[in-house]
Structures are given as structure tokens and as C-alpha cells.
Amino acid sequence: MENYLLELGNLLLRWLHVIAAIAWIGESIYFVMLDNSLSPPSIADARRGLHGEMFAVHGGGFYHNQKYLGQPPFPLDDKLHWSFWKSYATWLSGFGLFSLLYLFNASFYLVNSASPWAWAAALSGGQAAVIATAFLLGGWLAYDQLCRRISPDMNRDGPLSLAVALLMALVAYASSQIFQGRAAFLITGAVMATCMSANVLFWIIPGQRRMVRAIRAGEKPNPLDGLRGKQRSVHNTYFTLPVVFLMISNHYAFTYGNRHAWLIMVLFILSGALIRQYFVLRHSGHKRPLLPALGGLLLAGVGLLAAPPPPNIAPTAPQAAAPVATGSLAASTAQKTTDNLHQIHAIIQNRCLSCHSATPSQAGFVAPPAGLKFDDAQEILINAHRIKQAVASKYMPLANLTQMTQEEREILSAWGPAPSH
Numbered sequence: 032m033e034n035y036l037l038e039l040g041n042l043l044l045r046w047l048h049v050i051a052a053i054a055w056i057g058e059s060i061y062f063v064m065l066d067n068s069l070s071p072p073s074i075a076d077a078r079r080g081l082h083g084e085m086f087a088v089h090g091g092g093f094y095h096n097q098k099y100l101g102q103p104p105f106p107l108d109d110k111l112h113w114s115f116w117k118s119y120a121t122w123l124s125g126f127g128l129f130s131l132l133y134l135f136n137a138s139f140y141l142v143n144s145a146s147p148w149a150w151a152a153a154l155s156g157g158q159a160a161v162i163a164t165a166f167l168l169g170g171w172l173a174y175d176q177l178c179r180r181i182s183p184d185m186n187r188d189g190p191l192s193l194a195v196a197l198l199m200a201l202v203a204y205a206s207s208q209i210f211q212g213r214a215a216f217l218i219t220g221a222v223m224a225t226c227m228s229a230n231v232l233f234w235i236i237p238g239q240r241r242m243v244r245a246i247r248a249g250e251k252p253n254p255l256d257g258l259r260g261k262q263r264s265v266h267n268t269y270f271t272l273p274v275v276f277l278m279i280s281n282h283y284a285f286t287y288g289n290r291h292a293w294l295i296m297v298l299f300i301l302s303g304a305l306i307r308q309y310f311v312l313r314h315s316g317h318k319r320p321l322l323p324a325l326g327g328l329l330l331a332g333v334g335l336l337a338a339p340p341p342p343n344i345a346p347t348a349p350q351a352a353a354p355v356a357t358g359s360l361a362a363s364t365a366q367k368t369t370d371n372l373h374q375i376h377a378i379i380q381n382r383c384l385s386c387h388s389a390t391p392s393q394a395g396f397v398a399p400p401a402g403l404k405f406d407d408a409q410e411i412l413i414n415a416h417r418i419k420q421a422v423a424s425k426y427m428p429l430a431n432l433t434q435m436t437q438e439e440r441e442i443l444s445a446w447g448p449a450p451s452h
């Protein structure tokens with residue numbers, strides 16, 4: 032029952048998280064597009080303080096948006112629409128999900144017993160959970176300090192972007208060394224997402240509140256508040272694509288299971304930011320922005336870099352077959368393949384079936400995890416590709432609870448099953 036409740040909680044939180052994120056990111060992309068699509072006002076309108084306007088048709092009606100940087104020529108009534116709950120709901124549901132899945136099961140999902148850093152390999156689950164949480168908090172504090180120190184008046188935003196990119200590369204590298212690959216990708220994404228939400232909570236919204244208060248009191252708002260809100264919201268725009276990539280990468284073992292996982296992560300982050308820039312420039316009227324097209328190229332490059340090595344021939348393949356008659360060669364190949372399959376089957380029986388079975392025997396499992404059960408040879412063959420990837424990347428067996436040996440790993444990784452029919 033308890034496991035069922037955890038599963039149900041997981042599903043509901045994930046649902047909320049995805050919906051809140053769509054609402055938040057959708058609104059944020061909309062406003063960035065709006066900002067970049069504003070056409071200059073007429074001279075008379077500019078005199079009234081109008082900064083720009085956009086005309087749109089949508090949902091069977093026509094819209095006319097106008098942007099004022101300071102005091103608008105109309106009273107700020109209480110109907111002013113604010114955007115913050117979508118952001119907070121996304122962060123809160125995301126952190127809830129992260130706690131449920133990773134922090135509460137840290138010894139399974141966070142601790143990287145194969146870490147090149149001995150102290151990290153020896154962490155307890157509790158310690159790893161504390162360090163993962165510290166990543167989120169520390170990441171935000173470091174990012175915020177960079178913004179405050181490098182470009183406090185928003186006039187050195189170029190060098191600031193570079194510093195922020197380096198910081199995120201550092202987070203990607205360190206998390207990949209300390210945690211399991213999958214968790215490292217998620218944590219790096221969560222660090223960025225925390226910066227995004229904290230930007231809204233600590234800078235964008237308070238700045239806007241100060242502006243509204245000043246205007247209502249008949250004073251001139253401090254332009255730095257507006258500029259700073261804009262700076263942080265531009266950062267959020269460039270974080271968006273990388274964060275969504277990092278959140279979904281969990282389903283793709285070829286990313287986090289790669290030998291150069293941290294580099295793959297950094298290159299994906301960079302291409303996401305460049306691709307976002309492409310759209311930002313397009314909306315600002317650039318016809319053919321060249322630099323951001325590099326984002327697409329880079330993406331293709333990462334695709335190549337992350338490609339798995341070509342499959343090995345099964346170690347039992349009869350290369351050394353002495354001059355034998357063709358007929359008996361075929362027979363012996365068939366024999367060896369069957370032996371190999373027996374061996375594979377036996378390894379999976381010993382190391383995987385306690386969890387991946389229609390009736391798992393491992394405490395805490397009520398159903399085969401990820402819907403994968405390897406009870407019979409057919410099921411193993413159908414999932415051969417995923418099995419090899421999960422084992423080669425050391426993601427499976429989970430936390431190596433079933434103590435798979437390196438030799439068994441190599442046998443499974445080198446297995447070249449015939450395509451199933």
C-alpha cells in the first residue's frame with residue numbers, strides 16, 4: 032500500500048510539475064516574443080511615454096499590446112496581471128518530485144559508487160542527499176553573486192553571460208563526478224531551474240512591486256529595478272531550453288551513461304541556449320541570424336559524439352573456425368549462439384530478476400520497474416538494446432544491489448543478439 036501511495040504521489044506531482052512548467056515557460060516565451068516584436072510608436076505616442084506596441088490576431092479576436100517602461104498614462108488599477116505563481120508552482124512540484132524520487136532514495140539513485148573521487152564513492156545516502164540539496168542552494172548563491180558583482184548596473188551583461196555559462200559547466204562537471212549520471216543531469220537542470228525561480232522570487236517580483244509602489248505614490252520608479260528585472264528574465268530565457276533538455280534526458284541512457292557525460296551535458300546546454308537565441312533574434316527582426324544557427328550544428332556534433340560504439344561481435348563468434356564444411360560451420364554457429372543466450376539468460380536471472388519480474392522478490396517492488404520484466408528469453412531479446420545500455424552505463428542493476436561482476440557486465444555489453452522477429 033505504501034509503495035502504491037508513493038507511486039500515486041509521484042504521478043500526481045509529475046503531472047502538476049509538467050503542467051505548471053508548460054504554463055510558466057509558455058508565458059515566459061510569449062512575453063519575450065512580445066518584447067522582441069514591439070514596433071516603435073508614432074511620435075505622438077512616444078511623447079505619451081509609449082515604448083512599443085504589437086498587434087496580434089489569436090483565438091478569433093484582435094489584440095493590441097502596448098509597453099510602457101516607466102509611468103503609464105493610465106492608473107495602475109488592481110486588475111494588474113502578475114506572473115509568479117506558475118514559476119513557484121513549477122519549482123515546488125519539481126523539488127517535491129526530486130525529493131520523492133532521489134533524496135528519499137539517495138543510496139540507490141544519487142550515490143555513485145564508481146565515482147573517480149574516492150570520498151564521493153564512499154558517501155552514505157543521507158550525505159549524498161545533503162550535498163545534492165547544497166548544489167541547488169549553492170548554485171543559486173554563486174549565480175546571484177556573479178550577477179551582483181560583474182554587472183550590477185546591467186552594463187556588463189556580456190562578460191556576465193560568459194561567467195554564468197562557466198559556472199553551469201562547473202556544476203555539470205562536479206555533479207557528474209559526485210553523483211550517478213542520471214542524477215547529475217537532473218541536478219544540473221535543477222540548479223538552473225532554481226536560479227530561474229529564485230530570479231522571479233528575489234529580484235523580478237520585488238523590483239516590480241517597488242516600481243508599482245513608486246508609481247502609485249506619484250514618484251518616478253527607479254529605472255534600475257526595471258533593467259534588473261529584464262536582465263534576470265533574459266537569463267531565464269536562455270536557461271529554458273537547457274533545463275527542459277536536462278529534465279527529459281533521464282529517459283536517454285546514451286546521454287548520461289556516456290563516458291564523457293559532463294561534456295555531452297555542457298554541449299547540449301550550449302546548443303539549447305544558442306537555439307533559443309536564434310528565436311530571440313528572429314523575433315527582433317533579424318532575417319538570418321548566423322551565429323545561433325551554430326546551435327543546430329553543435330547539436331548535430333553532440334549527436335555524433337554521444338553515439339554508442341558499433342556493436343561488438345559476440346565473443347563466442349566462430350572467427351577462428353578451422354576449415355570445416357559449411358554445413359557444420361552453420362550448425363556450430365547456431366550452437367554457440369544458443370550457449371551465449373543461455374549464459375546471458377543465467378546472468379539476467381541472477382542479477383536482474385529480483386526486480387525485473389512479473390512478481391519481483393526484491394523488498395519494496397510490487398511491479399516490474401520501468402515496466403520491464405525479463406522472465407523469459409523472448410522478453411530479454413526484445414529489450415536487448417536497453418539491457419545492454421543500462422548495464423554498460425552501470426545504471427543497472429540499481430545500486431548494484433545484486434552484485435553483478437565486471438566480467439558479467441562485459442559479457443552482456445558485448446552480446447550481439449540477432450534482431451528479434
Ligand code: HEC
Nearest residue numbers: 282284382383386393400401417418421427428429432433
Ligand atoms: C534492485 C532492483 C533492480 C535490479 C536488481 C535491476 N533493476 Fe533495472 N530498474 C530498476 C528500477 C527501479 C528501474 C526504473 C528506474 C527509473 O525509473 O529510471 C529500472 C530500470 C531499468 C531499465 C530502463 C532504464 C531506462 O533507461 O529507462 C533497464 C533497461 C533495466 N532496468 C535493466 C536492468 C538489467 C539488465 C538488470 C540486471 C543486470 C537490472 N535492470 C537490475 C530496478 C532494478
